[in-house]
Amino acid sequence: MNLMTKKYGVMLIGCGHIGEEHIADIYFRDNIRIEAVVDQNEARARLFAAKYRARQAAVDYRTLLDDPAIDIVIIATYADTHLDILRDCLQAGKHVLCEKPLTPDLASGLAFYRLVKQASSKVLIAHILRHNRSYQKIAELIQSGAIGRLRLMRMVQNHHAKDWPRYQRLMADCPPVVDCGVHYIDVMQWVTGAQVREVSGMGCRIDPDAVRDNYGMIQLQLDNGCIGYYEAGWSRSLAAQNLKEFIGETGRISLTLRDNRADNREEGDLLTVYHQGSGEYQTLNLPSKYKDMYAQLCRLIEMIEQDEPGNPTIDEAFSAFYVAIEAEQAILTGQPRQVSYRRFLQAELDPLAATATGLKGKPSL
Ligand SMILES: NC(=O)c1ccc[n+]([C@@H]2O[C@H](COP(=O)([O-])OP(=O)(O)OC[C@H]3O[C@@H](n4cnc5c(N)ncnc54)[C@H](O)[C@@H]3O)[C@@H](O)[C@H]2O)c1
Structure with missing residues (x-):
């Protein structure tokens, strides 16, 4: 790891179980400054601010997105909030570390994937293993x-x-x-x-x-x-x-x-x-650390500073997400599912090319 000496301002959204694993492993690091902690439960936001020396605590992250001191946002809220928060953060020019799964369903997961592909800032999905x-x-x-x-x-x-x-x-x-x-x-x-x-x-x-x-x-x-x-x-x-x-x-x-x-x-x-x-x-x-949150955050910093790919890349994360959603469908229908995330993406993102190459349309959403 060859990181520059810049100190990154971090905002954590979601002061719950995994939010605490993130912040507890990063708040004391030389290249990290905890700028803000956010939770819809105000008491939890205040508790985290006091415990991890955050400069600000809030219940609504949108009130802080204009703050230039915040470089990186960690999204540690529920899956059904990830897409909206990601969109807001990218619009504000922030880099993002987002908890998995991307979203609760394939249609919104695809929207998440598209946003990341089009983004000018960096996004890493938290596949901690x-x-x-x-x-x-x-x-x-x-x-x-x-x-x-x-x-x-x-x-x-x-x-x-x-x-x-x-x-x-x-x-x-x-x-x-x-x-x-x-x-x-x-x-x-x-x-x-x-x-x-x-x-x-x-x-x-x-x-x-x-x-x-x-x-x-x-x-x-x-x-x-x-x-x-x-x-x-x-x-x-x-x-x-x-x-x-x-x-x-x-x-x-x-x-x-x-x-x-x-x-x-x-x-x-x-x-x-x-x-x-x-x-x-x-x-x-x-002597392994089960959830090495700092190593994960450093990967995002390498992406920012050295234009490194994510680990996993958004394609790798989307592929695992797609298979997991198809697995749930296999359980619900009692039928095996043939899966190919590349085929799925090609049919979704470039339907004309998919038709020309003989792909038979989209798997169910
Ligand atoms: N990577 C891992 O190993 C791992 C482990 C556990 C959970 N997770 C993932 O992390 C996410 C959170 O899970 P958790 O177990 O920490 O849940 P949790 O219930 O412990 O914490 C979630 C927190 O987010 C807050 N919150 C929810 N929506 C919010 C919003 N819009 N704005 C501000 N705060 C909001 C809640 O008030 C709560 O404090 C889920 O996506 C889960 O799948 C990942």
């Missing part, structure tokens, strides 16, 4: 052939939902299989360098008062022949579970996050690489 050292190591091991040709990815991310009202609000926008799924679909496409081409799935409502199905499992086929599954639920009945395993023709990589280790937690995450030929295990200890 891209900035996690353990996932970076997994990608490196797979791509260097450490376990031979990758065949299967097994991923489970179940939450025992203690803070039920918060989960209910998140689920008003998206089911867990979309909200969390965008992270893991992105990981699958990132580590393989392949694209999902078919998705199927099943889901159910575990808690009777859940605002929608609060559990889903999806199966994905990638265009390199690899398959994967992902399971996500937020329920007061589910046990928290976090399985991440990558299986290749000559071995296997398993990730045990620091918090799930039986011992030596203070030393970080544990990667176990099993080599089928020798029967040997190699263990790698990685």
